[in-house]
Amino acid sequence: MNRVVITGAGTVNALAGDVAGTFQAFRDGRVAIAPLNLRDVDRLSSPLGAQVQGWDPSAHFDARSLPLYDRFTQFALVAACQAVLQAGLDLAGSTLAARAGVIMGNAGGGLTTVDETYRDVYALGKNRVHPFTVPRLMTSAAASHIGMAHGLLGPTFTVSTACASSNHAMGLAFQMIRSGAAPVMLTGGAEAMLCFGGIKAWEGLRVMTSDAVRPFSADRSGMAQGEGAAVFVFEDLAHARARGAAVLAEVVGFAMTADAHNIVLPSKDGAERAMAGALADAGLGAGAVDYINAHGTGTQANDKVESAAIHGVFGAHAARLLVSSTKSMHGHLIGGTGAVELLACLLALGEGVVAPTAGHRAFDPDCGLDVVPNQARRAPVTLALSNAFAFGGLNAVLALRAP
Amino acid sequence: MSFVAETVIRIIADKAMVLPETLTPDSTLSGLGIDSLGMVEAIFALEEAFDISIPFSAQDTGAESPGQGFDISTIGAIIAGVEGLLAQRAA
Numbered sequence: 001m002n003r004v005v006i007t008g009a010g011t012v013n014a015l016a017g018d019v020a021g022t023f024q025a026f027r028d029g030r031v032a033i034a035p036l037n038l039r040d041v042d043r044l045s046s047p048l049g050a051q052v053q054g055w056d057p058s059a060h061f062d063a064r065s066l067p068l069y070d071r072f073t074q075f076a077l078v079a080a081c082q083a084v085l086q087a088g089l090d091l092a093g094s095t096l097a098a099r100a101g102v103i104m105g106n107a108g109g110g111l112t113t114v115d116e117t118y119r120d121v122y123a124l125g126k127n128r129v130h131p132f133t134v135p136r137l138m139t140s141a142a143a144s145h146i147g148m149a150h151g152l153l154g155p156t157f158t159v160s161t162a163c164a165s166s167n168h169a170m171g172l173a174f175q176m177i178r179s180g181a182a183p184v185m186l187t188g189g190a191e192a193m194l195c196f197g198g199i200k201a202w203e204g205l206r207v208m209t210s211d212a213v214r215p216f217s218a219d220r221s222g223m224a225q226g227e228g229a230a231v232f233v234f235e236d237l238a239h240a241r242a243r244g245a246a247v248l249a250e251v252v253g254f255a256m257t258a259d260a261h262n263i264v265l266p267s268k269d270g271a272e273r274a275m276a277g278a279l280a281d282a283g284l285g286a287g288a289v290d291y292i293n294a295h296g297t298g299t300q301a302n303d304k305v306e307s308a309a310i311h312g313v314f315g316a317h318a319a320r321l322l323v324s325s326t327k328s329m330h331g332h333l334i335g336g337t338g339a340v341e342l343l344a345c346l347l348a349l350g351e352g353v354v355a356p357t358a359g360h361r362a363f364d365p366d367c368g369l370d371v372v373p374n375q376a377r378r379a380p381v382t383l384a385l386s387n388a389f390a391f392g393g394l395n396a397v398l399a400l401r402a403p
Numbered sequence: 404m405s406f407v408a409e410t411v412i413r414i415i416a417d418k419a420m421v422l423p424e425t426l427t428p429d430s431t432l433s434g435l436g437i438d439s440l441g442m443v444e445a446i447f448a449l450e451e452a453f454d455i456s457i458p459f460s461a462q463d464t465g466a467e468s469p470g471q472g473f474d475i476s477t478i479g480a481i482i483a484g485v486e487g488l489l490a491q492r493a494a
Contacts, residue, residue: 064420067444128450131443 226331259393296325
């Protein structure tokens with residue numbers, strides 16, 4: 001089996017328009033969740049979110065291409081370019097590109113396009129829609145455009161498993177390289193759900209905070225959405241070594257489980273089996289883990305059940321774990337969230353800096369974990385897990401090792 | 404030049420990313436480098452600009468009998484087609 005490493009990373013999210021800026025925000029514990037600025041915001045009861053500010057698509061795309069790109073695709077393309085640049089791969093037209101592919105995770109897909117088009121035809125009574133409505137809104141558009149931009153001819157598709165989409169996507173990319181099905185994959189996730197309809201839908205569940213995202217805090221009050229993308233270059237270690245590429249981290253394990261239980265409520269058992277499965281896949285014991293980037297949505301249900309699952313898997317070692325949820329800073333990117341959160345793992349593994357859980361005010365004995373409250377912490381991190389536990393009970397956990 | 408001709412030329416030139424002055428009545432969309440996606444985009448822009456509905460299908464093979472569909476073979480034909488639709492609407 002091939003070993004799999006990450007040789008490039010890129011991102012656009014509410015904290016920053018690149019990896020370096022996001023790392024700095026993690027070090028600073030900076031929160032990008034704020035009152036939303038969007039059309040009809042006065043009709044929203046949960047007007048908080050982490051928006052990408054000052055986004056100017058024309059700075060990134062030419063006038064002919066731009067009408068084809070929903071906002072989520074725009075974020076994905078920019079993140080992918082950064083990742084490929086860092087990896088130092090010259091893909092288009094290469095023999096490598098003939099076998100390389102793209103696996104993206106997103107849940108809403110072109111929801112901004114859907115929202116705008118529905119507004120046109122239903123609210124405004126228009127009978128004509130933009131001719132690119134379908135190619136813009138389709139969930140797989142980001143994966144296709146990344147592939148086109150870099151000339152990748154291998155396996156390319158999109159995974160949609162709600163809030164675990166990115167982790168499922170990256171896990172599959174990992175498995176494909178490990179098995180030899182592809183030497184290089186671009187993988188991650190993207191989401192741009194911060195439009196009126198996107199937020200209104202979430203309001204219906206009554207899980208959104210009107211205060212701040214406070215994962216694992218006794219006074220937590222719910223989640224807030226974010227938007228953006230993160231894309232990584234996953235590469236066969238032998239291939240990376242042969243070309244002298246710098247390695248950001250090694251992906252050593254992955255597991256996915258289903259709760260088969262409830263469409264919104266999490267289950268301790270499913271989360272436990274996913275974490276334990278990722279460790280077993282990596283051939284490691286629970287004691288090897290130093291850091292967990294938690295799913296940590298800041299809802300009552302998730303944080304309590306996720307904490308119980310961590311205690312269940314790690315036992316006494318749970319007391320020595322650092323666990324943080326960066327959703328407290330960049331918001332919940334839904335289908336793109338695991339990808340942006342993997343950046344916190346790269347920071348921990350690469351620099352020994354653990355991103356904090358922002359907004360934390362009171363220890364919750366029901367959680368009972370060191371959640372690195374409010375301030376980043378220096379700590380040696382050799383092995384990290386990244387958790388994603390989605391609505392519908394779809395769980396995906398990645399295990400990563402320091403380079 | 405009529406307002407209709409000016410507007411058609413401006414829209415097509417914009418899609419082709421060329422200066423309007425470079426277009427002639429004989430210019431073709433494919434000659435201007437406008438592909439099939441660009442074509443439906445241009446039709447949409449014309450519909451929006453004139454608030455008309457252009458009977459154009461990207462599935463047309465060009466084999467239909469004359470008078471069916473909308474002639475997009477040249478800039479001149481498009482201008483004439485738009486003028487015809489505007490006249491129909493006024494009638």
